[in-house]
Amino acid sequence: MSTSPLVRSTPAGTAPSDTAPAATTHRRFKWGIYGVRFAILAGFLLAWEAASGRIIDDFFVSRPSEIWQAWWEWLSDGALWYNASSTLRSATFGFVAGSLAVIVVGYVLEVSPRLAEILEPFITAIYTLPKIATVPLFAMWLGIGRPLQVAICGLVVFFQMFYNTYYGVKDVPRELFDAVKIIGGSRWDVATKVWLPSAPVWVIAGLKLSVPQAFASLSPPRSSPPTAASVTWWPRAPANSTPLAPSPPSSPS
Template identity: 40%
Template sequence: MTATAMEAGPVRVGLDRSWWQRHGNTTIVWVSRLALLAVILVLWQIAADRWIDSTFTSKPSDIVRRLAEWSGDGTLWTNAWITVQEIVYGFLLGAAAGALAGFVLASMNLVYRVLDPFMLALYSIPKVALAPLFIVWFGIGVHMKVLLAAVTVFFLVFLNTAAGVREVDRGLIDAVRLMGGGRRDIALKVVLPASMTGLLTGLKVAIPYALIGAVIGELVASNRGLGYLINDAAAQFDTAGVFATLVVLSVIAGLLNVVVGLIGKRVNRWKPLDE
């Protein structure tokens, strides 16, 4: 082997696969999802006012009409933007604090063992019960919803990150020590990359909880936001309005999941492919 070939590294041979071989499984999954959704909506539309009372369940056509109405007069965009800000700020704040606390505390075995039961006890408190207390502390403004969402996210990210740190292969740590690596090398080159799976799991699980925290705050005390729209629609027995708001919340959660998924793919590029 020549020096030039050795410097070039391993030879990469591209596989001559068709478009279907590369994207067939993904296409089948997405087509199946859309087909299932279409069947559910069609059955719902047919069943409304035939087999079930649409006063209580509404129907897809009424929900679409309500979304169009709210979009036209700006009600949807104004309130959705407020809730999105609360969700994003709460998620970022809670995720950053949870990831940092999980990484640092789980790296200190004695401290983690002392604090673990207290963290689990705090995590077990229903977040709905914290809403009145947060109103007393922070008022009914945006800050209260952001902090309620952040607290909800914090414990999920903390627990998953801590679990990822504590499950790092001890053999890797010992190997780095044998090669002369210090605590900094172990933390940055072994523990941090290996704990990313736990962190990303925590982030994915926390997305709907960030949404729940923000909406709970709006339901308890607010005159704007998607939680307020749900309250207002329910007070008027407008089930189409309630379902329309739930659709918007589902879309927001889906978009946040996509963002976290893209981040996960970028962070985990060092891992071997499943296929």
């Protein structure tokens, strides 16, 4: 009479024993990636510090040690936080405005295919314009200050996210739209139960490109001081701090 070998079963809800080594290997791999990145950054900074003043004139490339000293001074007197908070506030307003515009315009073009065909060439033409070239135009319309920063940032975010969102939502199966209409759903039901839940997925997918571009777009408008019209948008500078943006020229006496 033969007996079957005993098989040790894994309790329900318990991971197999080989998952622990795999998790450890993955963790070591991630820490290895971080270590390589840190080594590259440290090597670059050391090479920069060594080459500055010896191989390359430090007037053109400065030194990491001098940059760190300037950063520490800005941190000490509050100037860095003052300017960083202003940039962060402008980027937040512009990002929210651009994202909302993407959702609204994307929905209008989705429900109106004929309007989309009419406007798409114009949207593409505006998209191809260098956004830095629009700064003087917006400066004449809005003045120099927070409104200018928000407008430029919102414009950049809109075009970074528009096509990703618009064509992403167009790929949503049409059966979902038809199913809502068959059961008597209105346009509002289609918008709130199909289109709107699908849009944030593609909006979030565009964050990787739009967030860095939102901050980069603030460099030209942020380099100018605020005007009296935008003083309510501008945070107050802490005591004994020096704004990093250039001071406005004094009026001739």
